[in-house]
Amino acid sequence: MEAEQELEVLEHFHLNSLVDIRLGWFDISITNLVVWMFVGAALFLLIFYLLVIRPKLYPSKRQTVAEMLVEFLKRNMIYNMMGKKNGEKWFPFVSAVFIFILSNNLVGIIPGAYTPTSNPIVPLTLALIVFFTVQIANLRSGGIRGYARTFAPRAVPSWMYVLVTPIEIVSAIAKPFSLFIRLTVNMLAGHTIIFVILGLIIYFKNYLIAIAAVPFAVVMTILEIVVSAIQAYIFGILTAMYIGEAVNPKH
Amino acid sequence: MDTQTAAVLAAGFSMAIGSIAPAIAIGNLVGKAVEGMARQPEASGQIQTAMFIGTAFAEAIALYALVIAFLLIFVA
Numbered sequence: 005m006e007a008e009q010e011l012e013v014l015e016h017f018h019l020n021s022l023v024d025i026r027l028g029w030f031d032i033s034i035t036n037l038v039v040w041m042f043v044g045a046a047l048f049l050l051i052f053y054l055l056v057i058r059p060k061l062y063p064s065k066r067q068t069v070a071e072m073l074v075e076f077l078k079r080n081m082i083y084n085m086m087g088k089k090n091g092e093k094w095f096p097f098v099s100a101v102f103i104f105i106l107s108n109n110l111v112g113i114i115p116g117a118y119t120p121t122s123n124p125i126v127p128l129t130l131a132l133i134v135f136f137t138v139q140i141a142n143l144r145s146g147g148i149r150g151y152a153r154t155f156a157p158r159a160v161p162s163w164m165y166v167l168v169t170p171i172e173i174v175s176a177i178a179k180p181f182s183l184f185i186r187l188t189v190n191m192l193a194g195h196t197i198i199f200v201i202l203g204l205i206i207y208f209k210n211y212l213i214a215i216a217a218v219p220f221a222v223v224m225t226i227l228e229i230v231v232s233a234i235q236a237y238i239f240g241i242l243t244a245m246y247i248g249e250a251v252n253p254k255h
Numbered sequence: 256m257d258t259q260t261a262a263v264l265a266a267g268f269s270m271a272i273g274s275i276a277p278a279i280a281i282g283n284l285v286g287k288a289v290e291g292m293a294r295q296p297e298a299s300g301q302i303q304t305a306m307f308i309g310t311a312f313a314e315a316i317a318l319y320a321l322v323i324a325f326l327l328i329f330v331a
Contacts, residue, residue, distance in 0.1 A: 080304060182315050189318040192325075238311040241304075 016118065016199055017192075041120040044111035048103065077102065081241050086248035094247055097137070101130065102240030109191060109232035113225065122191040124184075131184035134243050139176075142250040183242060190235045194228040262331040266324040273320025280313040 023034040055070040063071060077099045082091040105121060112119030120126050143151045155172040198221050205213045256264075288306035292299050 080300075084304075182312075185322060186311060186315045186318060189321055190314075193318070193321060234307065234311075238307065241308060242311075 014196065014199060016116075016195070017122065019118075019123070036118045037120050037123055037126075040111050040118045041108060041126075043117075044107040044120070045104075047111070048107040074099075077240075081237075081244050085241065085244040087252065090248065090251050094244070094251070098240055098244050098247070101134070101243055102236055105130065105187065105239050106233065106236035109236055110229070112191065112195060112232070113229055119191050119195060121187055122195060124188045127184045127187040130187075130239070131180040134183065134246065135177075135180035138180075138246045138250050141247055145251050179242075179246060183239060187235055187239055190231055194224065194231055198224050198228070258331060262327045266327040269320050269327065270324045273323075274317050277313045277317035280316075281310055284309045284313065 019035045019037055021033040021035045022039065025031075025033045052070060055066045059067055078091065078095060081102065082095055082098055086094060105127075108120040108126065111117055112122065139151075155169050155176075160168050201217050201221050201224070205211070205217050284306060288302050291302045
């Protein structure tokens with residue numbers, strides 16, 4: 005059998021450290037994940053800045069796009085789930101989460117880029133932030149008794165507390181966990197399919213496979229763009245929903 | 256049958272069987288959403304929002320199966 009070269013199809017998913025910075029135990033070296041995270045943020049800032057430069061009272065067409073984005077965040081995501089008063093308070097946090105995830109997801113479309121949200125660490129951190137935010141918002145809005153009441157809602161007859169309370173506790177942990185898993189596996193699976201299908205061309209060492217593989221990869225990339233936007237929207241709206249549950253006055 | 260073969264086989268089964276229920280769920284969900292939008296086009300926006308949220312929940316279940324498949328292939 006002839007010698008085959010080592011085919012690492014998923015090598016785009018490897019983290020290469022570009023600049024090693026270590027502080028004791030902490031390894032904050034600049035890997036390609038960090039580079040592409042900054043590229044995503046810089047691109048979004050640049051595009052948004054170009055959209056809102058020189059604002060007028062009667063908005064020009066590009067200013068309308070930026071206003072549409074903010075309006076969409078406010079109306080569909082936050083005021084729907086949280087009401088107007090709480091919405092004003094929580095608007096920066098939820099929109100920051102949404103824009104961060106959107107720009108990180110979309111940066112993966114660039115060929116050769118590393119999607120920061122495909123590494124489990126980034127969505128795990130975001131999910132932990134949302135988890136602690138929801139719990140602390142719960143505590144602040146109700147006190148200790150109000151917090152204990154969320155695990156034992158009033159509408160349930162007393163003998164069912166022994167059933168409902170463990171379910172509520174598990175669901176309080178399962179909701180951020182599902183947020184994290186949903187985001188990371190959606191990003192991971194989409195890119196894995198594209199890499200594997202394009203890797204088939206190299207595996208068979210035959211350019212005829214490209215006639216079938218490349219259109220399929222194009223379609224999967226378009227699907228990946230749609231899935232990126234939808235997953236960012238889902239994360240944002242679920243965050244707004246959980247915070248809305250915690251912050252609104254309970255019956 | 257050694258461990259590696261059994262793990263890969265189990266990964267295939269996990270993804271195949273674990274995708275049946277979410278596919279049925281999403282199909283039902285989108286069908287009902289389209290029906291609702293056809294009955295009352297003014298409520299399209301809200302129905303669309305609810306449909307996307309429901310699809311994300313149903314899809315997450317399929318993705319749990321995918322996570323198990325990944326774990327089986329790459330760690331066992």
